Amino acid sequence: GDAGVFTSGGTQSNLMGLMLARDAFYARQGHSVQQNGITGDLRKIKVLCSENAHFSVQKNMALLGHGYQSVVQVKSDEFARMDVADLKAKLAQAEANGEQILAIVATAGTTDAGAIDPLREIAGIAAERNIWVHVDAAWGGALLLSEKYRDYLDGLELVDSVTLDFHKQYFQTISCGAFLLKDERHYELMRYQAAYLNSEFDEEAGVPNLVSKSLQTTRRFDALKLWMGLEALGQKQYAAIIDHGVTLAQEVAKFVAAEPRLELVMQPQLASVLFRYRPEQLTDIAQIALFNQRIGDALLDSGRANVGVTENQGVTCLKLTLLNPTVTLEDIKVLLALVEKTANQLLNA
Incomplete structure (x- = not known):
């Protein structure tokens, strides 16, 4: 068995x-x-x-x-x-x-x-x-x-x-x-x-x-934690919070795709969204990559947000991992506005 x-x-x-x-x-x-x-x-x-x-x-x-x-x-x-x-x-x-x-x-x-x-x-x-x-x-x-x-x-x-x-x-x-x-x-x-x-x-x-x-x-006794989690939430509630992350990623992707300065790098499959900021002024791939790295760093330095920076098929991008079951699309819109604001500050610095 x-x-x-x-x-x-x-x-x-x-x-x-x-x-x-x-x-x-x-x-x-x-x-x-x-x-x-x-x-x-x-x-x-x-x-x-x-x-x-x-x-x-x-x-x-x-x-x-x-x-x-x-x-x-x-x-x-x-x-x-x-x-x-x-x-x-x-x-x-x-x-x-x-x-x-x-x-x-x-x-x-x-x-x-x-x-x-x-x-x-x-x-x-x-x-x-x-x-x-x-x-x-x-x-x-x-x-x-x-x-x-x-x-x-x-x-x-x-x-x-x-x-x-x-x-x-x-x-x-x-x-x-x-x-x-x-x-x-x-x-x-x-x-x-x-x-x-x-x-x-x-x-x-x-x-x-x-x-x-x-x-x-x-x-x-690590099994105790999972047992208590299942006991407290039950399968239905567990399913709901797991599904929430995956569904939210799809909603965030739709929102990103509609924003003029944001670009969806890949359609999400689980609860993560890969995207990047595309400044009008920059056309060079390496410059855009470095710029997105700088956005991630500036957000972390500010103490406001920790947005991942990674690479997908040679494209440097920002990454949201949406695991918190209390986070809503509205919360993410606030975060993405902060990404855009940080980008503008970096461009005008």
């Missing part, structure tokens, strides 16, 4: 997914990484993820002893989602090079665009080749509770492991994350028997002992 464990957050959950994917990959070849360490030519073993995947994929592959070189980035489409045609091309290329694929990491909610990779298609492609699929749903996983947007996660039920982060759109205080595993047997790949852990007796007595499923031994 399915089995989950709480973690310190997305990076640790992604580490669990990649580690178990790797150990299962070697186990199929009759080799125990746990007992004997990594073997073979590591340059021939790859992990695929989109170019918008979280940096923890690289970080964790380095930690696991495979290095950044093991991570192959798949191109993304205009909405920052993994391009399935390029995924197939990269798989064919790997085969031609005599390389093996340890795992495919799909993302459900990229950091900037909130993009969700085509999970069902990716799972299908992986199943044909017996490749482990891990989904980093640290952000988008909140849509599991959504009523309006749940179908964005279509195909999530087909994958091998999933990262969830409750300290994002589930509104918990940090840290509060989880790792979900489709086939509980895979935890055997990381079990360690020590007499003082007493885990065999615990299991017989029906006492949960999570040490054999976790990278941590001493653990905080």
